[in-house]
Amino acid sequence: MGSASFAARVALVVSAVSLISPAVAEESITDKLGGWFGFGKSSTPPADGSNPAGPPAEVDCPTVAVRQGAATLSITEPGAEAGPMTTRYQVSIGQMARDCAALGGMMTMKVGVEGRVLLGPAGSPGQVDIPLRMAVVQEGPNPKTVLSKFYKLAVSIPPGQTAVPFMHVEQDLSFPMPRGGDLDAYIVYVGFDPMSLSTKPERKPRPKKK
Numbered sequence: 554m555g556s557a558s559f560a561a562r563v564a565l566v567v568s569a570v571s572l573i574s575p576a577v578a579e580e581s582i583t584d585k586l587g588g589w590f591g592f593g594k595s596s597t598p599p600a601d602g603s604n605p606a607g608p609p610a611e612v613d614c615p616t617v618a619v620r621q622g623a624a625t626l627s628i629t630e631p632g633a634e635a636g637p638m639t640t641r642y643q644v645s646i647g648q649m650a651r652d653c654a655a656l657g658g659m660m661t662m663k664v665g666v667e668g669r670v671l672l673g674p675a676g677s678p679g680q681v682d683i684p685l686r687m688a689v690v691q692e693g694p695n696p697k698t699v700l701s702k703f704y705k706l707a708v709s710i711p712p713g714q715t716a717v718p719f720m721h722v723e724q725d726l727s728f729p730m731p732r733g734g735d736l737d738a739y740i741v742y743v744g745f746d747p748m749s750l751s752t753k754p755e756r757k758p759r760p761k762k763k
Contacts, residue, residue: 614653615689615739617664619646623744626683630675640673642681642710644719649743655730662689662726666743670708672715681708684750685721688742689728691735699739700728703749 626644633639645668652663670681683706689699708719726741 612653612655612660613736614651615660615662615736615741617649617651617741617743619649620688620742620744623686623742623746626745626747627673628676628681633675638674641676642673643671644681644683644745645669645671646743646745651741658730659727660730660736662741663722663724664726664741664743665720665722667718667720670710670717670719672710676710678710678712678714681710682706682750683708683719684746686742686744686746686749687723687726689726690740690742691731692738692740700726702726703746705750 624646627635627640628642628644629635629639630641646666647669648667650665654661664687666685666687668683670683672678685704685706686701687704688701691697691699702723704721704723706719706721708717710717730736731739
């Protein structure tokens with residue numbers, strides 16, 4: 554596989570990602586994979602009024618967006634300088650969808666992400682670990698991270714294939730319902746987080762022997 558053809562394929566994937574608006578992406582992936590979600594985009598209380606603590610007739614659902622600079626991920630050979638010929642895998646986020654329900658002062662979101670893994674010149678069939686993060690952020694003069702979750706997705710590329718899709722659905726992205734109209738400032742950011750994949754948890758120092 555030549556570097557020129559691989560670069561062209563990567564450019565095509567990146568341009569396709571950049572052309573997808575959040576609204577169009579959500580509608581498209583929901584149409585294709587409608588079975589993902591068990592409740593609608595806005596939830597309503599029972600008609601008999603038996604659930605006074607339930608959500609209102611219309612529930613605003615925070616927007617889902619790809620964090621700037623985190624839509625694509627290039628995985629290179631360990632210790633090699635990043636470049637077209639040292640790329641093992643090129644990963645990209647394609648489409649997203651979200652669903653919301655409010656109950657008991659809590660907002661619960663289901664967020665789905667669909668993407669693609671492209672085999673690079675230095676890659677080979679096998680398992681690829683994809684570092685994905687979802688973060689609920691309250692935007693404003695001083696942005697505040699409300700909730701953040703990291704996922705290590707294992708994607709397998711079978712022999713004879715150069716590209717495979719991947720999909721992840723977070724079933725329970727829950728946070729306290731903000732007051733007033735603050736929910737309008739909430740955004741769910743999705744993106745690749747390779748630093749978290751390589752970060753090892755700190756070991757607690759052993760207690761000194763007396």
